[in-house]
Amino acid sequence: MSSLEFENLNVWFGDGPDRVDAVTGATFDVESGTSFGLVGESGSGKSTILRALVGLARNWSGRMTVGGLELRGYKRPRAFYRDVQMVFQDPYASLHPRQTVDAVLGETLKLHGFSDIDRRIKTLLDDVGLGPEFRFRYPHQISGGQRQRVAIARALAPEPSVLLLDEPTSALDVSVQAEVLNLLVDLRKERSLTYLMVSHDLAVVGHMCERVAVMQDGEIVELLGVAEMRAMEVKHPYTRHLLEASVGYNPREA
Template sequence: MTPPPALEAVGLDIHFGHGARANHAVKDVSFKVGKGEAFGLIGESGSGKSTVLRAFSGLNEQYDGALLLHGQELPHHRDKAFFRRAQMVFQDPYGSLHPRKMVNKVLLEPLAIHGLDRPQERVDAVLEAVGLGTAFRYRYPHQLSGGQRQRVAIARCLVLEPEILLLDEPTSALDVSVQAEILNLLARLRQERGLTYIMVSHDLAVVAHLCSRVAIMNGGEIVEQIPVADLRAGRASHPYSRELLAASRGAA
C-alpha cells in the first residue's frame, strides 16, 4: 500500500478582507509533497505562494479547503506537537532573531517550550550541523553576517528535530555569494535527516538548485506543476510559465 504524501493541499482557498475590498489571495490550490521531497512554489510577488506557506505553517488559520500531514487533516489551530514536526525558515534572518538574545538563548528556548532533554548538548550539536560551531553560542545577531544569521535561524528549526521545513525565500536577503552556501547546506541537511521541504521563491535558479518538482503560481492559482528538469530545459506548457522562464533567462 502506497503511503500518503507527507504534505498535501486540497482545494486551498484564502481570502483577505470582506465585501468589495476582499482579496481572493489563493484560489483552489491543490498539490502533494512526498516524504523526503523538496517541492517548490514559484511565482512573482503577490502570486499567493507565501500565503500558501503561511497556511501550512499555522500562521494563517483563516482558510477553506484542507491541509494534510501524512494523510491526516490538520486542524486550523495547530497544537504544540505540530510545531515539533514542522518548522519555518523566514526570509529575513535578522528580523526573525531577537536582537538582544545570544544565539545560545535563541536555540535553548524552543527546547524549553517542548520540554526536551539534554538541551545544551542539542544546541551544540545543531550549531555544528549548520557549520557554525559552539563558539557562536555567545554571539548576538548583530555580531553575525547575513549568512551566519540564516544558519542560526535554520539551527533554531532543526534543534527540535522536525521532519518538515517550510522555506520562505530563505536566501533572498543574502548576497549572491552566500546564497549557494545556504542552498548547499539545506540540500545536505535534507539528505542527512530525511527532511521534507516546501520552498517558496521568485528565483527559478534558487528553486532549481534545491527542488525536484515545482508548482508555478499566478494570481493565486497554480497554473502548472512540472519537474525541475523540464524547468531547466524550458519545457513549460502554460503561457504564463513560458513567460516566467523567458523573463528569468533575460535577468540571468
C-alpha cells in the same frame, strides 16, 4: 506517502466588499523526503500557502493534511509545531536582537521539552557549520549568512520532518547564497527532511527541488518536474515567460 497534501485550497483576507482572494483552488502534494517549490512573482500567493499551513492566515477553505493529519481552522496541535518548522526570509528580523544564539536555541529546545540542552546546542551549531565561538554572540555580531544558519539551527531543534522555506536566501549577499542552499541540500539528505520552498528565483528552485508549482494571481497555473523546467518543456505561457525573464537562468546549469 505524501507528507503534505493541499486540495482546493482557498485563502482570503477581509470580508464582503473588502475581501481579497490571495489563493484560489490550489491543489498539490509533496512526497515525503522530497523538495517541492512554489514559484511566481511577488503577490502570486506563494508565501500565503505557507502561512495558511502554519495557522497564520486564518481565513481558508479546502483541505490541508500533514503526515495524514487533516488540519482544521487556524489552531494547530502542539505536535504540529514539533513536526513542521519554518525558515523565514529575513534572518535578522526572525531572531530576537537581545538574545544570544545560545538563548535562541536553548529556549526552543526547552519549549519542546528536550533535556541535555547544552549537548544539543553544540550539535545544532556544528550541523549548520557554526563553531562554538558563535554560541554567545548576538545577532548584530554575526553576518547575514551566519544569522540564517542560526535560524536553520533553530528550525532543526525540535527535530521536525518538514521544513517550510520562505525565500531563505533572498535577503543574503550573492556570495553566501550558494553556501546556505548547499547546507539545506545536505541537511535534507542527512535528516530525510521534506521541504516546501517558496522562491521567485528559478535557478534556486532548479537547484533545490524535484517538483514545482507555478503560481500566478493566486492560482497554480502549472505543475511540472524540475527536469521538464530545465528542458523548457512547459505548457503555460506564464511559465515560459518566467523562464525567459529569469536573469541568469541557464536550464543546463540549474
